[in-house]
């Protein structure tokens with residue numbers, strides 16, 4: 622009885638296969654090839670997308686003038702502690718880790734590659750080493766000692782925002798006003814306006830010096846209009862943080878926005 626049913630099923634399948642074969646023969650050959658081609662192309666594209674995703678950068682660069690608090694922020698991101706007084710460094714701090722604030726989260730979280738590039742002018746070429754692989758750049762500003770450093774910070778930021786690497790690859794920049802734990806810290810709005818004003822001045826005094834500069838630098842803003850960060854081709858945002866207390870949700874958000882967990 623059971624074998625009978627099986628026989629019947631076999632027969633049925635054979636009939637279906639014959640039907641299908643007839644149908645395939647009815648389809649013009651060119652159409653058949655086109656269909657196979659489309660399937661192969663789709664598979665190939667999916668493979669490319671996967672490869673591309675995997676090689677997507679997980680590097681976020683921290684930079685800014687020395688004393689702005691980059692190293693403290695770096696350790697806060699990594700260990701959830703500022704390591705007060707135990708850290709002095711002229712070399713870039715570099716590491717790949719899961720953010721300390723995400724340690725308690727369940728499941729697999731993609732580690733972030735964070736580089737703290739000293740702002741000392743002698744070491745600035747280091748920045749160019751890391752820029753090509755940067756998914757985002759954090760420009761740390763000392764909100765306490767802002768005014769005496771405004772000019773120097775603006776010059777450094779100007780250099781960054783006109784770098785061909787930054788402009789063409791549209792690297793997002795976060796201007797992070799650090800040390801807001803102190804009541805005397807300037808607000809991020811104040812700092813943004815001062816930086817914009819200072820960069821506006823630099824723009825007129827620094828128009829292309831040599832052929833080499835023209836090749837590696839891009840012009841900033843809109844000619845004839847006062848400079849503002851929103852005119853940049855890459856996204857430039859301003860936020861606040863305190864590396865000392867570890868209060869830096871906007872920094873963590875920026876990192877996760879550009880390096881997907």
Ligand SMILES: Nc1nc2c(ncn2[C@@H]2O[C@H](COP(=O)(O)OP(=O)(O)O)[C@@H](O)[C@H]2O)c(=O)[nH]1
Pocket residue numbers: 685686687688689690691692693694799800801802803862863864865866
């Ligand atoms: N009040 C306050 N001081 C900070 C903060 N972050 C860093 N500092 C201090 O600023 C100084 C420079 O910090 P550091 O991380 O070495 O700056 P870096 O040169 O940019 O790496 C140190 O004395 C820190 O204690 C902060 O959020 N608040």
Ligand SMILES: [Mg+2]
Pocket residue numbers: 691692693710739
């Ligand atoms: Mg440092």
